[in-house]
Amino acid sequence: MSENRQLQLRVALLGVVTVILQITLVSQLRIAGGIADLVPLVVLAVGLLCGALSGAVFGFAVGFFLDVALFHTLGISSLLLLTIGYVAGRVRDARDPEGAFVPLFGAAAATLAWVLGYAIIQFLLDVEAPVSGVILRQTLVTMLLNMLLALPVYALVRSWLVPALPADPRRRRRRATTTSLSPLQRAR
Amino acid sequence: MKTLELSPHVYDKSVRRRRAVLGLLVVSCLILLTAYFGESAGGGLRSIQRGFNEIISPIQEGASRALKPARDLVGWFGDTLDAKGDVETLRAERDALRQEVVANEAAARENTELRAQLEMTQALGLGDYGPKGARVINYDPSVWYSRIGIDKGSSDGIREGMPVIASGGLVGNVLEVTRGSAQVTLITDHTSGVPARTNKGRPKPVQGVVESSGAGNPNDLVMNYTPPRSTVRVKDRIVTSGTNSRRFESLYPPNLPIGQVTRIEDPGADSQEIHLRPYVDLRALEFVQVLTAVNGGEGE
Numbered sequence: 001m002s003e004n005r006q007l008q009l010r011v012a013l014l015g016v017v018t019v020i021l022q023i024t025l026v027s028q029l030r031i032a033g034g035i036a037d038l039v040p041l042v043v044l045a046v047g048l049l050c051g052a053l054s055g056a057v058f059g060f061a062v063g064f065f066l067d068v069a070l071f072h073t074l075g076i077s078s079l080l081l082l083t084i085g086y087v088a089g090r091v092r093d094a095r096d097p098e099g100a101f102v103p104l105f106g107a108a109a110a111t112l113a114w115v116l117g118y119a120i121i122q123f124l125l126d127v128e129a130p131v132s133g134v135i136l137r138q139t140l141v142t143m144l145l146n147m148l149l150a151l152p153v154y155a156l157v158r159s160w161l162v163p164a165l166p167a168d169p170r171r172r173r174r175r176a177t178t179t180s181l182s183p184l185q186r187a188r
Numbered sequence: 189m190k191t192l193e194l195s196p197h198v199y200d201k202s203v204r205r206r207r208a209v210l211g212l213l214v215v216s217c218l219i220l221l222t223a224y225f226g227e228s229a230g231g232g233l234r235s236i237q238r239g240f241n242e243i244i245s246p247i248q249e250g251a252s253r254a255l256k257p258a259r260d261l262v263g264w265f266g267d268t269l270d271a272k273g274d275v276e277t278l279r280a281e282r283d284a285l286r287q288e289v290v291a292n293e294a295a296a297r298e299n300t301e302l303r304a305q306l307e308m309t310q311a312l313g314l315g316d317y318g319p320k321g322a323r324v325i326n327y328d329p330s331v332w333y334s335r336i337g338i339d340k341g342s343s344d345g346i347r348e349g350m351p352v353i354a355s356g357g358l359v360g361n362v363l364e365v366t367r368g369s370a371q372v373t374l375i376t377d378h379t380s381g382v383p384a385r386t387n388k389g390r391p392k393p394v395q396g397v398v399e400s401s402g403a404g405n406p407n408d409l410v411m412n413y414t415p416p417r418s419t420v421r422v423k424d425r426i427v428t429s430g431t432n433s434r435r436f437e438s439l440y441p442p443n444l445p446i447g448q449v450t451r452i453e454d455p456g457a458d459s460q461e462i463h464l465r466p467y468v469d470l471r472a473l474e475f476v477q478v479l480t481a482v483n484g485g486e487g488e
Contacts, residue, residue, distance in 0.1 A: 020244075024252040029262045053206045060213045064220075068240045069248070074233055075221030082213050125225060 007164035011046060011054070014160060015062045018042045019069060034141025036149055039066060040110040043081050044150075045157035047088025048102065049165065055085030073125065080117045084110045100151060107150030111143045301475050304355030309477065314353070317441055318481030320344060324473045325369065334360075334374035334406065336473060341368045349439050351479045356467035357445030358382065358428060359476050370478075374470050375446065376406045383438045384411055384446055387425040394418040395429055398446055401463060406470045409447055411462040419456075424449045426464050441482050 022038045029035060043062055047055025063078030088106060116139070224233045302321070309319050322344075326337035340346050342365045352359040352372045360374040373380055378400045385393040396411040411426060426449065430442025447464035454460045 020247060020251045021255075024248055025255040025259060028259055029266070031266065053209055056210050056213055060217070063217075068237050069244060071234075071237055071241070073221060074224040074237070075217040075219070078220065079214065079217035082210075082217065086210055125221075 004166075007050070007161065007166075010161055010164050011050070011058055012061070014042065014046070014157065015058060015065060019062060019065050023066075023069060031145060032141050034138045034145060036145040037111060037114065037142055038149070038153060039077075039081065040084055040114040041107055041146055041150060041153045042157055043085045044088045044106050044110045045103065045154045046161070047085040048092045048106065048154070049158055049161050050089070051092060052086045052089025055089040056082045057085070059083070059085030076118060076121050079121070080114055083117075084113060103150045103154040104147060107146045107153075108143050111146040112139070115139045115142060298474060301355055305353070305475065305477055308353070308355055308357075312443060314441070314444075314477075314479060316481065317351075317479035318345075319353075319477040320346070320480050322346075322370075322476055322478055324476060327471075334377040334380075334400070334470065335363065336360075336372050336374065336476075338370050338372055338476060338478070339368070340478060341366045341370050343367050345480050346370045346478055347480070351440045351444070351482055352476050353444060353479065354468045354473055354476050356469070357447070358440065358466075359468055359470065359473065361439050362478065372476070374406075375409060375466060376400050376470055378402075382440060382446060383429045383431075384426050385429040386420055386449075387427050393429075394420050396462065398426065398464070407465055408450075409464050409466055411449075411464060414460060414462060416458045417456050418460075420449060420452060420460075420462050422449050422451060426462075439482070441479065 018038055026036050026038055039062060043055065043059045046058045050058070059081030060078045063076075063081035064074065066072065066077045066081075067074045088110070091102065091106065119135075220233070224231075227233060305319075305321070309315060320340060322338035322340040324336050325339045327335075336359075338346075338352075346362060346365050348362050348365055350362045352361060358375055360372050360377065360380060362370050363373040364371040375382055375398065380400060382398040383395070384398040385395045387393070394414050396414040398409050398411050401408040401410040411420075414420065426446045428440040428442055428444040428446060429438070430440065431438040445467050447466040449462055449464045451463045452460060453463070
């Protein structure tokens with residue numbers, strides 16, 4: 001099995017497990033009035049590790065799976081999650097994805113975008129839903145919980161995907177600065 | 189250098205591909221959204237959802253069962269935390285209820301006291317003396333003085349010398365008056381003297397003056413200046429005698445209960461001392477009544 005195919009398989013499995021885990025376990029665990037949401041965290045992690053394109057495709061697929069499984073309006077989750085995956089991939093190009101702050105604050109931003117984006121689209125679609133201040137509290141709790149889970153989730157996703165990644169970002173960066181194979185050194 | 193020349197081309201290609209895929213995905217989303225939103229309940233996309241769910245529902249069910257212990261474990265932690273939160277809430281409720289009970293008990297006690305005072309006022313026919321209720325606001329801490337402060341003053345018609353009673357009987361008289369409060373000298377104060385008599389006569393009531401038996405003793409009074417060979421017995425009731433002389437008007441109306449005889453020193457002698465215990469617990473006064481219409485006072 002080629003490395004690329006293996007990565008696709010791992011990513012697909014990761015998506016399925018994430019959605020199943022989210023809807024059968026995590027969504028039922030209410031902590032301080034809110035629930036953690038693994039889906040944006042995993043999409044973020046995939047975007048950070050695999051790049052913008054893979055992140056976007058993964059986000060779209062996971063969103064589709066989620067919408068289908070939960071009988072949501074198709075397309076909403078896909079649109080939001082592909083955006084998260086894509087932006088995460090772009091962040092990866094600009095920032096060091098190994099830094100602890102990127103997954104941490106990325107989780108906060110992704111969760112906020114996910115929750116608020118979903119609400120905005122629902123309103124745009126003229127869905128009548130009762131809105132109360134509790135929603136704001138739940139959003140904040142979810143964001144905090146996701147920030148707590150961000151680093152462990154990122155580490156798990158990374159350990160799952162790294163064997164299939166064409167080049168581990170860390171190894172690639174280390175090689176770029178310390179070995180003679182570095183393009184920077186070759187350019188001198 | 190060749191590598192550097194190729195890089196922008198590869199980069200552009202990669203970017204174009206990325207943007208194309210992104211655009212395709214976004215368009216797909218919008219198409220899905222529009223189609224799903226516009227179709228009926230039995231539409232194709234919903235059929236896909238139903239079909240897909242039929243496939244994945246067993247997986248979900250299996251996963252749900254398999255993950256139940258994990259849910260229970262986390263739930264247990266959650267319940268424990270909730271229980272701790274409940275304990276805090278219940279403690280707060282308990283404290284609030286305890287305060288409420290204390291307030292209710294105090295209100296009940298006040299009610300009992302005021303009711304007793306009212307009953308005494310009615311029983312002794314003191315309504316004509318213009319009784320005015322007052323709350324005790326302070327106690328003189330000095331051992332040498334037996335005084336209390338009340339929350340009624342000159343603006344309420346209180347004047348110096350007015351008798352003060354409580355539910356059990358006589359308390360004292362008003363010593364000083366300000367606009368909103370007054371100071372009352374208790375009958376146990378060493379400056380106090382109350383014209384008194386026994387309630388029963390053998391053959392007629394024994395007259396005397398009730399005074400303090402000693403500074404700092406709130407439970408003992410002494411009736412002096414009794415006629416020689418007068419017959420007083422233990423447990424006799426002592427009440428105010430009222431005015432006996434046109435020249436010297438008593439501050440107190442007649443028949444206010446003062447206390448009960450506890451012992452008699454040198455009975456029958458000229459120097460006999462009749463000790464009595466006041467009916468009113470003068471150390472635990474909360475409400476008193478000032479008789480404002482005795483001896484031509486203002487009254488109601």
